[in-house]
Amino acid sequence: MGHSMKRKEDARFIQGKGHYVDDIKLPGMLYMDIVRSPYAYAKIKNIDTEAALKVPGVVAVVTGRDLEKYNLHWMPTLMSDTQMVLPTDTVMYQAQEVAAVIATSRYAARDGREAVLVEYEPMKPVMDPYKSLLPNAPVLRPDKPGKTDNHIWHWEVGDKEKTEAVFAKAEVVVKQDMYIPRIHVASIETCGCVADYDKVNNHLTMYMTTQAPHAIRTVIALVAGHVGLTEEKIRVISPDLGGGFGGKVPVYPGYVIAIAVSFLVGAPVKWIEDRSENLQADSFARDYHITAEMAGTKDGKILATRFKVLADHGYTDASANPSKFPTGLFSIGTGSYDYGTAYMEADAVYTNKPPGGVAYRCSFRVTEAVHAIERITDRFALEVGKDPAELRMQNFIKKEDFPWKSPTGWTYDSGDYHAGLKKAMDAIDYAGLRKEQAEKRAKGELMGIGISTFTEIVGAGPSKDFDILGIKMFDSAEIRVHPTGKAIARFGTKSQGQGHETTYAQIIAEELGIPAEHIQVEEGDTDTAPYGLGTYASRSTPTAGAAAAMAARKLRDKARKIAAYLLEVSEADLEWEPGKFFVKGAPEKVKTIQEIVFAAYTNHPQGMEAGFEATHYYDPPNLTFPSGAYICVVDVDKETGGINVRRFVAIDDCGHIINPMIVQGQVHGGLTQGIAPAMYEELIYDEAGNILNGTLMDYLVPTAVESPSWETGHVVTPSPHHPIGAKGVGESPTVGAPPAIANAIVDALSPYGITHLDIPITPFKVWKALKEKGAI
Amino acid sequence: MIAQSFNYEAPDTLAKAIALLQKYGDEAKILSGGHSLIPMMKLRFATPECLIDINDIPGLSHIKEEGGVLKIGALTREAEVEHSDLLKKHFPIFGDVTKLIADPQVRNRGTLGGNLAHGDAANDHPAVMLALNATVIATGPDGERAIPIDEFFFGFYMTALQPDEILTEIQIPIPEGNTGNAYHKLERKVGDYATAGVAVQLTLDQSGNCTAAGIGLTNVNPTPLRAARSEQALLGKPITEASIAEAAQYASEDCSPSSDLRGSEEYKRAMVAVLVKRMIHKALERAGVK
Amino acid sequence: MLKQITVTVNGAQHTAEVEPRLLLVHLIREVLNLTGTHIGCDTSSCGACTILLDGKSVKSCTILAVQANGKSVTTIEGMIQNGELHPLQEGFKENHALQCGFCTPGMIMRATELLANNPNPTEEEIRWGISGNLCRCTGYNNIVKAIEYAGAKMRGEEPASTEPQFV
Incomplete structure (x- = not known):
């Protein structure tokens, strides 16, 4: 623990020997390409496949009508809504799958795709979620029995009346509308699969880009069980993933079509998305319209908050949330501050946009919540005329008040918010920056300093509240130690770059004393790994990491029994130090873990089971609550609106750190994924439903030039309920960075009366705001 | 993303390439760097019957000085332009512009000739060539002809090149006296097409009077645009803050940008003014005036 | 055809x-x-x-x-020659310059030419030099470090520490 061990998985990646889904080539494999709708909302009048079938190499064209025969044209979403696999009548968003072309090569499949002629009758799409709720809006989902409007669900939490009473009497109330834009994970590897159905044995092997292979196997069984593909006949293999970030949790229609085609044709079928298809059709994230309000006293004490959300889900609710949480963990939005009451409500609507709502490097809508609380806190500080750092220090939950019960019902496990912010302020020389800023302002130059002090909620989750499609959100580890003392460990999670092969090995090494080098970690094959819910929402260390420790402890208990037998002493006389048991007071009487394991196979006590294996399914008693204090400094070019992020300091508290190098890497990457929506990325649609930036030429993923040199550090308050005191870190920076950047830019512009800008804050937006305020 | 099928020819002489152009007419496309063309073919926006790859034709890639004229072969890669010592000496503007074109890998393939022949007002070299008063050499069945840069760009993706002509060289007069030039564009992220871009070249005499001025604008007009009124505002007198402001104002008025994801028309006009001002200052600095 | x-x-x-x-x-x-x-x-x-x-x-x-x-x-x-990793391959591993590994081969190939043209680049030159390569995982800090590490090795100098630095 605490050692920056170099990653075990790197050897293959740096030599071009990673094994990603598009690297798989099976004998007789066919290729699939997908015809997509140019319209956001249209009736399908006819699909003419004749010309396509004549293209050399094309073997089949599959439409919704073909799938309908097998009742495979619709599938359930994780949120118990329904999603088309292929449409029979109506397309609901631009780039929706319309038909699939199967051919003997990638090139022939594309030629076939071009030759499919689809006749559409376009209709006027509903693109604005507010207009979608108007009485005159067309009902987008008449397929759902009894549906008479586009409202999906209403959700609320907190004490509405008490909150209203505080607001009514408060000295200061601030209110801000803000939009958290629709964005995309844009992992560098797109999605894809090879579906390999073996007719003789009625067995499907599904190689696919998934972060949750076990859950996917269950979903496939639920969708295809009625055609004979029951769960024991399905093997899902998730090979190396080129990034996931939540975008590889959902089941996309392409996967299901590939399975159906392989089933029908009896050959392996490969489907790999283009980048444009990936951006235009795969699950989006965010897209929350929020009205945030804060009430407080004139001297800066926060008393209450009230958030109202309109969530645009596209044409179906295909969010990836725990079932009981339609807004995910948005209710963490009371933040790091000690106040008594809050009320939050949300409504979700259908529009003619792609479905989704994935937890993009985010524990289910936490990013949206943190942006709201951190922005409105700055807005409040500005209103009462207090420095935003001072105001935060004034309102933080105190270290000694943990475990702390939040107004929305969470029990925060631990934290030291004052120490985190102080460390960040010292690292960046906050006082010096404020002085410099004052001097610059006197000269008319624009410089801003922005803070975000967020509390995260990760590690979903305790089985009493957390499930996906009824499956509880535990996770698992299975450790087998071989006779020579080397181990293989398998997990229900699936790394997409997080370094599980190294981190999990380090946890087991710490618990058992077997060198991490000799612990082989495997994930992603449902035939071999124990069942688990997968990797997303920073849950791997809090759940599977804990499972690894617990399974190792079971083995240690067994080791103690064997050691006692070998040393002919009672168990109580033994003392453990990593790698060996020895007799108390007689350290020369010792058995190493290797000797003990060997004995487990060669000389185990009578009556004891042979072998040295353990499995643990870890059900976390609570979530973990990592936190962070981020400070950003920007310089703004007044004439062009250009923004330069001069410095960014991130102090994270993720509890005990297993591998500081990997944790820092997670923070660096997450910060770049934080600057992305703060300044560059947004999926933009016009009124006709066309996506305006559906390629990487216009969807602006930051390069090394846009990404500043990040400065990171940490404070450590261990999670009291986690076996090794860890909390999870992957998403903290993505969640925490956008408000720090937005707050810095608004701070730079505040002398001109600018109090808010929606992200992404672009030079054009800055210029426009300055222009409107008469500053230029 | 896969292109429609096509025939591929890789002639080893200019004459053979021109003969192929004559044979295929509109159905042929010249392949030089290919970094505009191949993406369009992959999207099937472009579906030529024949690609004529001119990369094997000798004599089209050079940067040389002859008789007071700088000659750059059309097949010269952006990366060669970027790192040429000869260009650095007279034309630091090429360092400015190439650094902002796409990215290093694309600049290893993309050619100066292709950047111009594509006829795209969003490309960066057209504005630079306007500022530098370049001449485009086109070679056709009847030999070479020289096309002044002001007569080269016609409309959206349209140039003065005839279907059987190939752009073979760019010639740029080497200015005398105190000359400075500079280019900058605002971009949403590195490698993006310009939100607005401005190229400036200024020559001053001994007494500080501006004797030559070239100002070209990128991506703020349907075609690459010379800011003629701005040039006039600077000519024949010493350059002052007032004349710079005037030049900036004229350029922002005379361009015709469209609103898009990069910004509104109003924003782009304002950015043209800011960049004209900044590039004039930078060119003056390089001319040794400041 | x-x-x-x-x-x-x-x-x-x-x-x-x-x-x-x-x-x-x-x-x-x-x-x-x-x-x-x-x-x-x-x-x-x-x-x-x-x-x-x-x-x-x-x-x-x-x-x-x-x-x-x-x-x-x-x-x-x-890139591997006589069983030896190229300094860039080593640099990427030692400096945790990769996570999912998908962009890594392209990043290494680009950096190979970058160092061939400019054996001792500044951070700014490295950042511009890899601006045609997107990485969604690392935030680029460690990729810059890895290229600096390889540059030092190829110049026969001692590379900087690969331990993570914290404020």
């Missing part, structure tokens, strides 16, 4: 009959089965497919296989 081409890939000569529209990246991945070179986009934006063509870093998704006829290609698989 098929064209015969001969391409030297990682030192070995290959002859193939290809459609003119075959992209170089597909020749490498699907004809020659060298799958270390990846595809991440369709607009020459991401750089995952970067290889060396006659020593120059290029995006193999925007070059036709026929254009490589008679030329020499180096891919990530050709």
Whole structure:
């Protein structure tokens, strides 16, 4: 623990020997390409496949009508809504799958795709979620029995009346509308699969880009069980993933079509998305319209908050949330501050946009919540005329008040918010920056300093509240130690770059004393790994990491029994130090873990089971609550609106750190994924439903030039309920960075009366705001 | 993303390439760097019957000085332009512009000739060539002809090149006296097409009077645009803050940008003014005036 | 319609009959089965497919296989020499400059030419030098460090510490 061990998985990646889904080539494999709708909302009048079938190499064209025969044209979403696999009548968003072309090569499949002629009758799409709720809006989902409007669900939490009473009497109330834009994970590897159905044995092997292979196997069984593909006949293999970030949790229609085609044709079928298809059709994230309000006293004490959300889900609710949480963990939005009451409500609507709502490097809508609380806190500080750092220090939950019960019902496990912010302020020389800023302002130059002090909620989750499609959100580890003392460990999670092969090995090494080098970690094959819910929402260390420790402890208990037998002493006389048991007071009487394991196979006590294996399914008693204090400094070019992020300091508290190098890497990457929506990325649609930036030429993923040199550090308050005191870190920076950047830019512009800008804050937006305020 | 099928020819002489152009007419496309063309073919926006790859034709890639004229072969890669010592000496503007074109890998393939022949007002070299008063050499069945840069760009993706002509060289007069030039564009992220871009070249005499001025604008007009009124505002007198402001104002008025994801028309006009001002200052600095 | 081409890939000569529209990246991945070179986009934006063509870093998704006829290609698989990792490969591992690994081969191939042209680049030069390669995982800090590390090694100097630095 605490050692920056170099990653075990790197050897293959740096030599071009990673094994990603598009690297798989099976004998007789066919290729699939997908015809997509140019319209956001249209009736399908006819699909003419004749010309396509004549293209050399094309073997089949599959439409919704073909799938309908097998009742495979619709599938359930994780949120118990329904999603088309292929449409029979109506397309609901631009780039929706319309038909699939199967051919003997990638090139022939594309030629076939071009030759499919689809006749559409376009209709006027509903693109604005507010207009979608108007009485005159067309009902987008008449397929759902009894549906008479586009409202999906209403959700609320907190004490509405008490909150209203505080607001009514408060000295200061601030209110801000803000939009958290629709964005995309844009992992560098797109999605894809090879579906390999073996007719003789009625067995499907599904190689696919998934972060949750076990859950996917269950979903496939639920969708295809009625055609004979029951769960024991399905093997899902998730090979190396080129990034996931939540975008590889959902089941996309392409996967299901590939399975159906392989089933029908009896050959392996490969489907790999283009980048444009990936951006235009795969699950989006965010897209929350929020009205945030804060009430407080004139001297800066926060008393209450009230958030109202309109969530645009596209044409179906295909969010990836725990079932009981339609807004995910948005209710963490009371933040790091000690106040008594809050009320939050949300409504979700259908529009003619792609479905989704994935937890993009985010524990289910936490990013949206943190942006709201951190922005409105700055807005409040500005209103009462207090420095935003001072105001935060004034309102933080105190270290000694943990475990702390939040107004929305969470029990925060631990934290030291004052120490985190102080460390960040010292690292960046906050006082010096404020002085410099004052001097610059006197000269008319624009410089801003922005803070975000967020509390995260990760590690979903305790089985009493957390499930996906009824499956509880535990996770698992299975450790087998071989006779020579080397181990293989398998997990229900699936790394997409997080370094599980190294981190999990380090946890087991710490618990058992077997060198991490000799612990082989495997994930992603449902035939071999124990069942688990997968990797997303920073849950791997809090759940599977804990499972690894617990399974190792079971083995240690067994080791103690064997050691006692070998040393002919009672168990109580033994003392453990990593790698060996020895007799108390007689350290020369010792058995190493290797000797003990060997004995487990060669000389185990009578009556004891042979072998040295353990499995643990870890059900976390609570979530973990990592936190962070981020400070950003920007310089703004007044004439062009250009923004330069001069410095960014991130102090994270993720509890005990297993591998500081990997944790820092997670923070660096997450910060770049934080600057992305703060300044560059947004999926933009016009009124006709066309996506305006559906390629990487216009969807602006930051390069090394846009990404500043990040400065990171940490404070450590261990999670009291986690076996090794860890909390999870992957998403903290993505969640925490956008408000720090937005707050810095608004701070730079505040002398001109600018109090808010929606992200992404672009030079054009800055210029426009300055222009409107008469500053230029 | 896969292109429609096509025939591929890789002639080893200019004459053979021109003969192929004559044979295929509109159905042929010249392949030089290919970094505009191949993406369009992959999207099937472009579906030529024949690609004529001119990369094997000798004599089209050079940067040389002859008789007071700088000659750059059309097949010269952006990366060669970027790192040429000869260009650095007279034309630091090429360092400015190439650094902002796409990215290093694309600049290893993309050619100066292709950047111009594509006829795209969003490309960066057209504005630079306007500022530098370049001449485009086109070679056709009847030999070479020289096309002044002001007569080269016609409309959206349209140039003065005839279907059987190939752009073979760019010639740029080497200015005398105190000359400075500079280019900058605002971009949403590195490698993006310009939100607005401005190229400036200024020559001053001994007494500080501006004797030559070239100002070209990128991506703020349907075609690459010379800011003629701005040039006039600077000519024949010493350059002052007032004349710079005037030049900036004229350029922002005379361009015709469209609103898009990069910004509104109003924003782009304002950015043209800011960049004209900044590039004039930078060119003056390089001319040794400041 | 098929064209015969001969391409030297990682030192070995290959002859193939290809459609003119075959992209170089597909020749490498699907004809020659060298799958270390990846595809991440369709607009020459991401750089995952970067290889060396006659020593120059290029995006193999925007070059036709026929254009490589008679030329020499180096891919990530050709970086290891006599069983020794290239300093860049070592640098990426030592400095945790990769996470999912998908952009890594392209990033390493690009950095190879960057260091060949500029053996001792500044941080700013490195950042601009890899601006045609997108990484979604690392935030680039450690990629810059890895290239600095390799540069030092190739100059025969002692590289900076690979331990993570914290404020």
